[in-house]
Amino acid sequence: MAKVFDYAEVAKHNTAESCWVVLYGNVYDVTEFIPEHPGGSKVILQLAGTDATDEYDPIHPPGILEENLKPENKLGTVNPDTLPTEEKSPVQAGEVAQEGPVDLDTLLNLDEIEEVATKQISHKTWAYYYSASDDLASKSFNNRVYRQILLRPRMFVDCTNCDTSTSFLGHNVKLPIYVSPAAMARLAHPDGEHGIAQACEQYGAMHVISQNASMTPEQIVADAKPGQVFGWQLYVQNERSKSEAMLARINKLKAVKFICLTLDAPVPGKREEDERSKNISANLPSTGAKTGQKPMGLGQSLFWGTAADLTWKTTLPWLAEHTDLPIVLKGIQTHEDAYLASLHAPQVKGVILSNHGGRALDTAPPAVHTLLEIRKYCPEVFDRIEVWVDGGIKRGTDIVKALCLGARGVGIGRAALFGLGAGGTPGVKRVLEILKAETETCMRLLGAQKISDLGPQFINTRVVERDIYDGPDGLERPSLWSMAKAKL
Numbered sequence: 001m002a003k004v005f006d007y008a009e010v011a012k013h014n015t016a017e018s019c020w021v022v023l024y025g026n027v028y029d030v031t032e033f034i035p036e037h038p039g040g041s042k043v044i045l046q047l048a049g050t051d052a053t054d055e056y057d058p059i060h061p062p063g064i065l066e067e068n069l070k071p072e073n074k075l076g077t078v079n080p081d082t083l084p085t086e087e088k089s090p091v092q093a094g095e096v097a098q099e100g101p102v103d104l105d106t107l108l109n110l111d112e113i114e115e116v117a118t119k120q121i122s123h124k125t126w127a128y129y130y131s132a133s134d135d136l137a138s139k140s141f142n143n144r145v146y147r148q149i150l151l152r153p154r155m156f157v158d159c160t161n162c163d164t165s166t167s168f169l170g171h172n173v174k175l176p177i178y179v180s181p182a183a184m185a186r187l188a189h190p191d192g193e194h195g196i197a198q199a200c201e202q203y204g205a206m207h208v209i210s211q212n213a214s215m216t217p218e219q220i221v222a223d224a225k226p227g228q229v230f231g232w233q234l235y236v237q238n239e240r241s242k243s244e245a246m247l248a249r250i251n252k253l254k255a256v257k258f259i260c261l262t263l264d265a266p267v268p269g270k271r272e273e274d275e276r277s278k279n280i281s282a283n284l285p286s287t288g289a290k291t292g293q294k295p296m297g298l299g300q301s302l303f304w305g306t307a308a309d310l311t312w313k314t315t316l317p318w319l320a321e322h323t324d325l326p327i328v329l330k331g332i333q334t335h336e337d338a339y340l341a342s343l344h345a346p347q348v349k350g351v352i353l354s355n356h357g358g359r360a361l362d363t364a365p366p367a368v369h370t371l372l373e374i375r376k377y378c379p380e381v382f383d384r385i386e387v388w389v390d391g392g393i394k395r396g397t398d399i400v401k402a403l404c405l406g407a408r409g410v411g412i413g414r415a416a417l418f419g420l421g422a423g424g425t426p427g428v429k430r431v432l433e434i435l436k437a438e439t440e441t442c443m444r445l446l447g448a449q450k451i452s453d454l455g456p457q458f459i460n461t462r463v464v465e466r467d468i469y470d471g472p473d474g475l476e477r478p479s480l481w482s483m484a485k486a487k488l
Contacts, residue, residue: 003076007051007083014049020075022051022083023065027075033068051083058186061216104423104430110394110415113431117188117421125187127277129417132358133269139358142366142392149368149401150460157447162440165204166451168409169326169349169386171229171257174204175436176403176451180354180390180411181233181260181330183212188421193220195425196416201228203432208260208411211235211246221255231328233260236307236315247322258349259323261315264331266308269360316344328388330354333364334469335373335381342384350386350408357391357413365469367391371405372461372468382406396438400446403454405461 005027013020019031021044034044047055107113118126132139166176179196186192193213197220200207208231209220221230232250237243250256319327326349332338333355341351353367367389374381381387389402390411402410412431419431443449446458 004079005076006079010078011049016045016048019044019048021047021049021056022078023053023056025053025077025080027078028065028069029073029075030069032070032073051078058190058192059184059214061214061219102422104426107422107430107434109434110418110431113415113422113427113434114418116423117418117427121188121421124277125184125421127273128184128187129414129421131271131273132362133271133360134362136358137363138355138361138366139392142355142358143394143398144392145366145368145464146392146395146398146401148463150463151397151401151442151446152458152460153445154447154458157449159444159447159449161449162443163450164436164439164443166409168206168229168388169258169328171206172227173206173229173409175432175439176399176409177203177432177435178206178208178231178388178409178411179416180352180357180413181208181210181231181262182413182417183210184214185210185417185420186214188417189424189427191420191424194222195420196428197221197224197228197230198425199416199419199428199432201225202429203436205432206231206409208233209256211262217250217253217256221253224255228255230256231258231260232256233262233330235262236310237305238307239305240307240318242305244322247319251323251325256325258326258328259319260328260330260352261319262330263310264333264354264356265360266306266310269356269362271359312340312344316347320347326350328352328386331356331360333370335370335377338370338374338381338387339378342378342381345384348385350388352388352390352411353407354390354411367407368402368405368464369468371402371407372465375406375456376468393435396435396440397442399435399439400442400448400454401459403451404456404459 007022010020010022010027013029016034017031018029019034020027020029022028030044102116107116118130121129164176165172165174167173168178179200185196189195191198193209193215197207199205201224206229207220209217211233212235213220217232224230230253232253234243234247247259250259316327327344327347328350329341329348330352331354332341332351333353338351338353341348353370355361355364355366358364371387371389374387386408387406388409388411389407390413393399393402393410393412394415399410412435415431415435416428419428421427423430443454446454448454448458
């Protein structure tokens with residue numbers, strides 16, 4: 001018969017030497033697990049001796065407890081009558097400003113959806129989603145650069161029909177849009193990543209699942225319709241066996257068509273809004289937990305255990321040993337790296353030009369700059385591999401401009417999360433509905449009937465070209481080609 005503990009007894013075990021937590025009414029001894037926790041020891045110690053259910057549930061997929069704890073670590077249950085009811089932690093009290101359901105049809109653009117979501121979700125969740133590195137220069141410029149590109153509409157074109165369908169890696173989709181790998185979706189709404197997948201299915205968009213998703217990959221693709229396209233994001237771990245086990249698991253999911261290897265954040269950037277939120281329940285005066293470490297943001301905790309030693313020479317051969325799925329390299333920010341990636345076709349099928357939504361290195365270039373670099377220095381890349389972009393997409397005109405520059409498709413990350421925050425699965429559907437309608441309107445007013453019609457003739461990039469990299473036009477010179485090959 002399971003032992004029943006009073007909450008006061010659990011609260012005494014709030015140190016690294018004896019760390020208990022309550023989860024879903026059960027009492028667990030997690031002392032031995034502290035040094036192995038992927039998010040670092042401080043995350044657990046901040047909750048030592050408390051009921052951690054509210055913090056744990058939206059972040060961790062089901063089954064994690066069973067995978068990482070021994071059966072004997074489950075000590076019993078907590079007497080619900082002894083749980084604290086009067087005092088609430090700073091996370092539980094005052095963070096959420098609920099305003100009730102919103103008529104999503106009245107929200108006309110992505111900024112309005114973000115505004116509503118900000119009022120619905122907790123401050124900690126907003127800080128994690130919204131935050132970017134340092135002064136947010138790259139984050140803000142990611143969007144602003146699209147305003148600097150002007151459109152060139154053509155007249156006397158029959159625009160009765162507009163076809164936004166295209167393909168990613170040979171898989172047909174209805175929209176040139178994919179949801180970028182965006183972590184911790186259940187922080188915004190219980191529908192989580194499964195809700196994002198449902199919205200993508202309805203509108204024919206692709207979904208790249210975050211390695212740090214708050215649901216299991218099996219849950220996310222459970223109701224996938226035939227033809228629905230998913231990718232899986234991979235952050236390679238220092239403990240390679242963990243990544244290898246995950247790849248083996250993903251290889252079994254027919255809906256997952258490629259691996260998205262993230263390269264642009266070998267270490268976390270300094271995201272000050274997220275750090276101010278003090279990941280999980282830091283500074284809880286009632287716990288008396290002795291961490292010996294400063295609290296960190298949720299973003300930083302997710303990078304615990306991520307490998308920073310990836311190279312062209314070692315990582316792609318290692319991947320080839322553990323998956324036959326095509327590879328898309330996320331985080332390319334220069335034409336040189338785009339060119340090097342193209343040399344690894346056909347294993348590498350594509351690249352995503354991205355500065356991690358401005359969340360890694362501040363003042364790194366927006367995807368538009370890298371697109372223009374590739375067009376200038378090594379346009380053959382577009383013929384060898386697919387080029388996708390993300391960062392700053394807020395309008396259908398942004399999407400069309402990226403496609404005119406040679407991008408196969410564009411990714412949205414925060415927009416999907418804020419859609420969840422504004423209205424769950426219907427909120428994400430509203431995000432895609434808005435972007436689809438705006439893209440169609442833009443194409444019609446330009447005089448383009450289908451995606452393949454789009455090209456540089458429809459845009460004026462003179463203002464942006466002034467700011468792109470203007471160094472040696474290296475890669476076509478034999479000596480520099482040799483240098484590039486030598487790096488492989």
